[in-house]
Amino acid sequence: MTYDRTVRTKLLWIVLLSAVMAACASDAGDTAERAYASDVLVDTEWIEAHMEDPSVRVLEVGGNADAFGEGHLPGASFLSMGSLSNPDDPIRGQIATGAQVSAALSGVAVERDQTVVLYDRRNNLSAARAYWVLKYYQHADVRIYNGGTPKWTEDGRAMSTVMVEYEPSDYQAGPADPEIRTTWQYVMDHTDDPSTLFCDTRGPDEYLGRDVRAERGGHIPGAINVEWTAAVDSDGTFKSAEALAALYGGAGFTPDKEIITYCQSGVRGAHTWFVLKELLGYPSVRNYDGSWGEYGNNPESPIEIS
Numbered sequence: 498m499t500y501d502r503t504v505r506t507k508l509l510w511i512v513l514l515s516a517v518m519a520a521c522a523s524d525a526g527d528t529a530e531r532a533y534a535s536d537v538l539v540d541t542e543w544i545e546a547h548m549e550d551p552s553v554r555v556l557e558v559g560g561n562a563d564a565f566g567e568g569h570l571p572g573a574s575f576l577s578m579g580s581l582s583n584p585d586d587p588i589r590g591q592i593a594t595g596a597q598v599s600a601a602l603s604g605v606a607v608e609r610d611q612t613v614v615l616y617d618r619r620n621n622l623s624a625a626r627a628y629w630v631l632k633y634y635q636h637a638d639v640r641i642y643n644g645g646t647p648k649w650t651e652d653g654r655a656m657s658t659v660m661v662e663y664e665p666s667d668y669q670a671g672p673a674d675p676e677i678r679t680t681w682q683y684v685m686d687h688t689d690d691p692s693t694l695f696c697d698t699r700g701p702d703e704y705l706g707r708d709v710r711a712e713r714g715g716h717i718p719g720a721i722n723v724e725w726t727a728a729v730d731s732d733g734t735f736k737s738a739e740a741l742a743a744l745y746g747g748a749g750f751t752p753d754k755e756i757i758t759y760c761q762s763g764v765r766g767a768h769t770w771f772v773l774k775e776l777l778g779y780p781s782v783r784n785y786d787g788s789w790g791e792y793g794n795n796p797e798s799p800i801e802i803s
Contacts, residue, residue, distance in 0.1 A: 531739040534778025537628075538643040538735065539614060541652040547614075548572055554607050555614045555642070558623040568656030570616065570642075570649060574605040574663060578623050578764075581630045588791045590762025592678065595670040598634055602670070606663035609636065609671075616642035616649075620729045622768050628775075629767040629784055633678055635671035641771075644734040651732065677770070679757055679783040681791055681798075687757070688718055688799065694750055695720035696758045696773075698765040699789070706802040710761055711793025715802040717759070723748050725765040728772045741777055752779045759785040759792070 547553045548571060555573040557565055558581075565575040580601035583593045593601070607613055613636060617623040624641045631639045642648070650656065687693040697704050697720040704722040706714030716722070727744055730736050736744070750756055756773055758766040763786030770784040785792075792798045 531737070531742070533738045533776045535775050537640050537775050539640045540643060541649060541654060544570065544614070544642055544649075545654075547612075552610070553612045553614060554605070555616070556605055556607075556627070557646075558615050558617050558627040560623075561618075564618065566658065566660065568646075568658060570646070571657040571659070572661055573616075573657075574661070576601065576605050576615075576627065578626065580604075581627055588762075588787050590764060590786055590788065590790060592630055592633060592763070592786050595634055595673065598630060599668050599670045602631075602668040603666050606666050607668050608666050609668065612638040612640060614640045614642055616645040618646045620726065620733045620768075621645060621735065621771075622725070622764060625768040625771040626764045629677065629770055633674055635674055644732060647733045676781075677774070677783055679785045681785075681787055681795060683783075684717065684757065684759075684785055684792065685798070687755075690755075693755045693757060696745075696750065696756055696766075696769055697722045698725040698758055698760045698769045700724055703761070703789070706800075709793075711789050712796075713793050713798075713800055715793070715800040717792065718799050718801040720759075720801070721748050721750070723750075723769070725760070725768045728769065735772065735776060738776060741772055745773065745777065750779070752777075755781040755783070757783050757785050759788040761789045762786070763788045 555570055556576040557569050557573050558576050558578060559565065560578050562575050581593050581598065583591050583597060613631060615624040615627050621641055621643065624645065628639050628641055695717045697716050700708065701722060701724065702708035703710065704716045723745065728736055728741055756779060758769045760766040763784055766784045766786065766788055770782050773779040774782040
């Protein structure tokens with residue numbers, strides 16, 4: 498009888514151990530499934546490992562060249578956000594022409610076959626906008642250093658004040674990709690389309706028409722408001738794939754729909770475009786870079802305030 502109890506006890510432990518191992522394997526599988534859809538984000542260790550790699554160009558994107566001069570990632574060059582917008586377009590924020598982008602990237606010595614790593618000083622906002630511009634003109638390999646300068650210093654790395662001089666290149670932008678950008682007319686044609694959803698990435702007051710930054714306030718009819726900052730953790734990095742999927746899925750966005758992102762000038766919209774398209778893998782996402790600066794100033798635009 499003692500022998501039988503011993504055998505039964507061992508069998509019970511084997512069953513329990515098998516159950517625990519199966520649960521752990523299941524959890525591991527769930528974690529793997531919740532990875533980002535692509536490997537476009539790089540971390541501090543990746544930057545350090547590629548710092549001397551001639552096939553990689555690291556660019557700080559922003560509007561403050563003086564701050565760059567006071568400290569930046571070693572070997573990086575400064576790319577002005579303004580150089581990625583068309584100064585001749587009456588709508589502030591509209592994407593630069595291919596020729597303008599070619600000139601901007603030639604000035605910071607980018608070659609077409611290089612991996613371009615973008616970073617900024619604020620929640621990847623400017624980096625994501627620049628990423629969208631480069632992908633619009635079909636640069637093959639573009640990454641974002643997740644967290645930018647705050648992450649670099651948080652990880653204990655020193656900033657550099659050395660301004661490295663690179664020989665300008667002869668960069669030639671590729672043909673525009675119409676699948677990731679949209680226009681006012683396209684928006685008008687799809688506001689009643691059940692297969693299209695609009696993501697308003699502005700703050701709630703802008704969405705509700707309380708903070709008016711055009712001739713009229715409000716939002717595109719039917720648009721869902723998910724402010725761009727909701728996708729960012731407190732350290733400025735993107736939230737996990739699991740958290741992002743829950744955020745946008747909970748708001749009503751699904752991969753079977755076409756999603757159009759917008760804000761005031763297409764910058765915040767590009768950040769959410771990056772999250773949905775590159776991190777979550779939604780197949781059809783467009784950024785409306787004319788955004789509210791164009792839409793709210795056009796008297797023909799239908800507007801909703803609620």
